[in-house]
Amino acid sequence: MRNHSFLALVLALAAxxxxxxxxxxxxxxxxxxxxxTCTACHMALDDARLRTPAKLTDNDIHHAQGVTxxxxxxxxxxxxxxxxxxxxxxxxxxxxxxQAIPEMCGSCHSDASFMLRYAPNVPTDQLAQYRTSKHGQAxxxxxxxxxxxxxxxxxxxxxxxxxxxxxxxPTRIVDTCGRCHGDAVLxxxxxxxxxxxxxxKQSAHYAALVTKNDLSAPTCKxxxxxxxATPPGVSSVSxxxxxxxxxxxxxxxxSPHKDAFAALSQPACESCHSNHAIxxxxxxxxxxxxxxxCGSCHSAGDSGATAATAILAALSGASKGLGGTQxxxxxxxxxxxxxxxxxxxxxxxxxxxxxxxxxxxxVNPSRVEEKTKAVLASTGAAERLAxxxxxxxxYRRTGLFVSLVVIALAMVTLIFKIRGMER
Amino acid sequence: MPAVHEGSVxxxxxxxxxxxxxxxxxxxxxxxxxxxxxxxxxxxxxxxxNRVLAGKLSELPAxxxxxxxxxxxxxxxVRTANGEIRAFSAVCTHLNCTVQYRPDFQHIWCAxxxxxYDLQGKNIAGPPPRPLEAYKVDIAGDDxxxxxxx
Amino acid sequence: MRxxxxxxxxxxxxxxxxxxxxxATHKVVPQHRHSWAYYFGGLTLxxxxxxxxxxxxxxxxxxPTSEAAFESVQFIVTRVPFGWLIRSVHSxxxxxxxxxxxxxxxxxxxxxxxxxxxxxxxxxxxxLLVLAMGFGFSGYLLPWNELAFFATRVGTDxxxxxxxxxxxxxxxxxxxxxxxxxxxxxxxxxxxxVLPMITxxxxxxxxxxxxxxxxxxxxxxxxxxxxxRPLRFAPNFMMREGVVWLAGLAALAALAAFxxxxxxxxxxxxxxxxxxxxxxxxxxxxxxxxxxxxxxxLGIEGELVGLGAFSLAGLVWFLVPxxxxxxxxxxxxxxxxxxxxxxLAYIVVFTLAxxxxxxx
Numbered sequence: 037m038r039n040h041s042f043l044a045l046v047l048a049l050a051a052x053x054x055x056x057x058x059x060x061x062x063x064x065x066x067x068x069x070x071x072x073t074c075t076a077c078h079m080a081l082d083d084a085r086l087r088t089p090a091k092l093t094d095n096d097i098h099h100a101q102g103v104t105x106x107x108x109x110x111x112x113x114x115x116x117x118x119x120x121x122x123x124x125x126x127x128x129x130x131x132x133x134x135q136a137i138p139e140m141c142g143s144c145h146s147d148a149s150f151m152l153r154y155a156p157n158v159p160t161d162q163l164a165q166y167r168t169s170k171h172g173q174a175x176x177x178x179x180x181x182x183x184x185x186x187x188x189x190x191x192x193x194x195x196x197x198x199x200x201x202x203x204x205x206p207t208r209i210v211d212t213c214g215r216c217h218g219d220a221v222l223x224x225x226x227x228x229x230x231x232x233x234x235x236x237k238q239s240a241h242y243a244a245l246v247t248k249n250d251l252s253a254p255t256c257k258x259x260x261x262x263x264x265a266t267p268p269g270v271s272s273v274s275x276x277x278x279x280x281x282x283x284x285x286x287x288x289x290x291s292p293h294k295d296a297f298a299a300l301s302q303p304a305c306e307s308c309h310s311n312h313a314i315x316x317x318x319x320x321x322x323x324x325x326x327x328x329x330c331g332s333c334h335s336a337g338d339s340g341a342t343a344a345t346a347i348l349a350a351l352s353g354a355s356k357g358l359g360g361t362q363x364x365x366x367x368x369x370x371x372x373x374x375x376x377x378x379x380x381x382x383x384x385x386x387x388x389x390x391x392x393x394x395x396x397x398x399v400n401p402s403r404v405e406e407k408t409k410a411v412l413a414s415t416g417a418a419e420r421l422a423x424x425x426x427x428x429x430x431y432r433r434t435g436l437f438v439s440l441v442v443i444a445l446a447m448v449t450l451i452f453k454i455r456g457m458e459r
Numbered sequence: 460m461p462a463v464h465e466g467s468v469x470x471x472x473x474x475x476x477x478x479x480x481x482x483x484x485x486x487x488x489x490x491x492x493x494x495x496x497x498x499x500x501x502x503x504x505x506x507x508x509n510r511v512l513a514g515k516l517s518e519l520p521a522x523x524x525x526x527x528x529x530x531x532x533x534x535x536x537v538r539t540a541n542g543e544i545r546a547f548s549a550v551c552t553h554l555n556c557t558v559q560y561r562p563d564f565q566h567i568w569c570a571x572x573x574x575x576y577d578l579q580g581k582n583i584a585g586p587p588p589r590p591l592e593a594y595k596v597d598i599a600g601d602d603x604x605x606x607x608x609x
Numbered sequence: 610m611r612x613x614x615x616x617x618x619x620x621x622x623x624x625x626x627x628x629x630x631x632x633a634t635h636k637v638v639p640q641h642r643h644s645w646a647y648y649f650g651g652l653t654l655x656x657x658x659x660x661x662x663x664x665x666x667x668x669x670x671x672x673p674t675s676e677a678a679f680e681s682v683q684f685i686v687t688r689v690p691f692g693w694l695i696r697s698v699h700s701x702x703x704x705x706x707x708x709x710x711x712x713x714x715x716x717x718x719x720x721x722x723x724x725x726x727x728x729x730x731x732x733x734x735x736x737l738l739v740l741a742m743g744f745g746f747s748g749y750l751l752p753w754n755e756l757a758f759f760a761t762r763v764g765t766d767x768x769x770x771x772x773x774x775x776x777x778x779x780x781x782x783x784x785x786x787x788x789x790x791x792x793x794x795x796x797x798x799x800x801x802x803v804l805p806m807i808t809x810x811x812x813x814x815x816x817x818x819x820x821x822x823x824x825x826x827x828x829x830x831x832x833x834x835x836x837x838r839p840l841r842f843a844p845n846f847m848m849r850e851g852v853v854w855l856a857g858l859a860a861l862a863a864l865a866a867f868x869x870x871x872x873x874x875x876x877x878x879x880x881x882x883x884x885x886x887x888x889x890x891x892x893x894x895x896x897x898x899x900x901x902x903x904x905x906x907l908g909i910e911g912e913l914v915g916l917g918a919f920s921l922a923g924l925v926w927f928l929v930p931x932x933x934x935x936x937x938x939x940x941x942x943x944x945x946x947x948x949x950x951x952x953l954a955y956i957v958v959f960t961l962a963x964x965x966x967x968x969x
Contacts, residue, residue, distance in 0.1 A: 383557065453479055
């Protein structure tokens with residue numbers, strides 16, 4: 037038995053060097069829980085620093101899948117004797133240095149045939165991506181402040197990425213990045229402001245994530261990459277935003293801005309929408325006035341200003357029409373009228389308005405107007421329906437008023453009749 | 460003179476009686492007219508609750524879609540390229556635009572922000588955060604009835 | 610006219626109707642300065658008749674299930690010709706009926722008309738008021754809108770506080786542990802079958818008692834009534850009552866025209882309760898008082914104490930012909946008169962204050 041495990045260990049070491057799968061004793065078949073002398077012994081220790089990792093293994097995905105402590109740390113998990121179990125001769129590595137961790141994790145996670153046995157759909161390019169990231173590049177230069185695998189995923193007690201408790205789950209990853217990126221002093225060393233997390237938290241993206249629990253809403257990694265985290269270059273901004281905002285990007289590509297921004301080395305979407313604090317755009321941004329978006333490049337009188345004025349006029353006309361009609365229809369509906377048809381027209385108007393807002397990206401007033409005309413056509417139809425419903429309400433009131441008069445007349449004549457009778 | 464006076468009393472009484480009869484009759488009519496109108500059912504004889512006649516099988520060739528209405532909300536009937544019939548809510552889960560069937564993609568698409576849904580209503584690309592609600596389709600002869608879960 | 614005479618003779622010959630006509634033509638209503646109070650009972654009856662008529666009409670389209678109730682009421686209001694009017698009149702008439710019943714009851718109480726020999730009339734009237742409130746409570750849920758749903762949840766929850774049988778009562782009312790579609794079906798059954806049956810029987814009894822005993826002349830007004838010529842029931846009193854009924858009809862038409870009853874939004878059992886849940890106005894005086902009570906009074910749950918107090922007050926009110934011993938010999942006690950004014954003041958003040966939002 038003893039010989040057997042030793043042989044296994046030797047094989048394991050050989051395998052690690054060769055980049056193949058670790059041997060079965062340290063990494064058991066998938067799904068077998070890895071209880072052994074390491075966890076038993078460490079669980080009983082008084083020193084919290086040494087006890088905690090053993091305790092955390094309870095939820096650890098590696099542990100649950102059969103990766104023992106020795107699978108990473110080496111040593112002999114069959115021996116109850118600490119001197120044997122944690123003997124460097126048995127390949128015991130102890131605590132890993134900061135720099136060693138990515139390679140250590142990668143020894144399994146970059147091995148496609150090994151990972152296939154556990155999680156066939158988990159990519160195996162994380163280490164390769166990490167090496168290209170700002171984090172990985174700095175680590176290679178000896179900077180130990182940068183994030184490594186365990187900084188985000190945890191060292192012991194690693195949870196699956198789609199586990200809602202995981203530190204890299206969409207709703208939690210922002211704060212995970214924020215542990216370092218929210219620290220302005222630390223970020224100052226790298227020429228980063230450190231307010232990006234705070235800015236992002238004001239954004240429409242974050243609002244969608246936390247209030248609508250929309251897990252498809254972009255977090256840090258959606259634009260910067262996860263393992264290959266890097267700020268996107270100026271030229272790639274519209275590609276990145278365009279992965280979700282396809283129609284806007286398509287319209288932008290039709291616009292004169294595309295070439296103009298490229299010539300000025302100006303990022304596309306970001307120039308108007310900013311980068312982290314991307315809030316829901318307002319129609320009032322359009323214009324060259326103070327605090328208006330177009331004004332940062334255009335000034336009154338130029339062709340851009342003329343287009344902006346025309347676009348704004350079209351949009352505010354449509355939005356005013358839409359709001360007014362909606363109110364009117366709601367009012368009539370509350371009065372008990374059937375307004376299904378008008379609601380449908382309003383839906384159409386709403387849809388055309390959304391499409392008009394997309395057309396803004398072409399900066400072509402006639403394309404925007406084409407959609408806003410559709411908005412007004414639909415609101416006009418809804419208005420006509422509301423008007424006929426209002427007529428119906430007036431007709432009802434008139435009818436009831438007439439019947440009130442009739443009833444009053446009956447009352448009065450009855451009173452006269454009684455008087456006449458009792459005189 | 461007294462005879463004239465008496466005559467006017469009688470005519471006054473008759474007028475009063477006539478007025479009383481007429482106004483009471485009118486009151487009764489005003490009360491009964493709505494009742495008679497109420498008991499005659501309206502054209503749509505039933506409150507559209509959870510089921511509508513969404514379309515005809517013969518009007519829906521393979522690889523096409525059709526918008527129908529559930530009250531004021533649109534739904535979409537889809538006949539897949541291999542002839543299956545499915546129905547979903549046509550309200551895009553992103554910003555409530557009405558989705559449509561794109562024969563060229565062979566799946567459901569929203570024009571507003573280029574949202575894509577597969578033929579199970581699942582959001583597969585673009586901004587939609589959730590799948591479209593699926594409805595049940597019953598085929599009775601040529602009629603396609605769509606039922607939504609209460 | 611000849612045909613009517615012959616019809617009358619045919620009926621009279623078989624059913625001996627002449628004594629009834631004789632009774633009606635000789636029946637008189639005493640006149641004094643408080644004889645206006647005699648009209649409230651008739652007004653309540655008018656609204657009840659309107660309720661029966663409009664209720665039957667609504668039954669033609671209404672569907673008592675949680676899936677279809679709201680939609681069917683919406684259908685009635687929006688698509689059925691004059692459905693909006695019938696529904697609005699039914700809702701308004703329900704409220705006016707309870708209001709008229711309260712006015713009737715307080716006028717009877719304050720004029721001491723409950724005294725012997727009219728105890729049975731008082732008791733049947735009391736039961737009719739409770740039934741009217743039962744009609745209101747069960748009917749409130751039927752449109753299955755948000756407000757009604759939560760008000761019913763709160764209202765039915767109160768009965769669970771009743772000692773010993775509270776749990777059973779709650780299940781009986783709700784048709785389960787929670788307010789669900791089962792509750793709706795049950796309330797519908799109460800509203801259109803159980804309550805109408807009991808009410809009709811009791812109402813007939815109540816009216817028969819009044820016809821048998823005649824109108825009560827309040828204490829201290831006997832002399833005035835003796836000096837003034839009494840009013841013949843038919844046709845004089847009936848025509849006056851007709852004026853009152855026409856006024857009631859006019860009020861209904863005006864309210865339905867200018868304050869159409871709203872439909873609200875469909876109940877969602879899983880949504881959290883919206884702010885400002887209130888029962889119908891005639892439960893407000895109890896509802897607000899129960900809310901004002903502390904959680905515990907002398908170690909007993911506050912709501913239980915409140916419900917106990919209301920039950921006791923109701924019992925005293927019910928038993929007043931017996932408790933007010935002097936009333937039997939024509940000398941009602943001042944204390945019970947004061948109690949009546951106090952009850953009236955409490956109900957009016959609490960209801961108005963609650964409607965004005967004083968308890969928020």
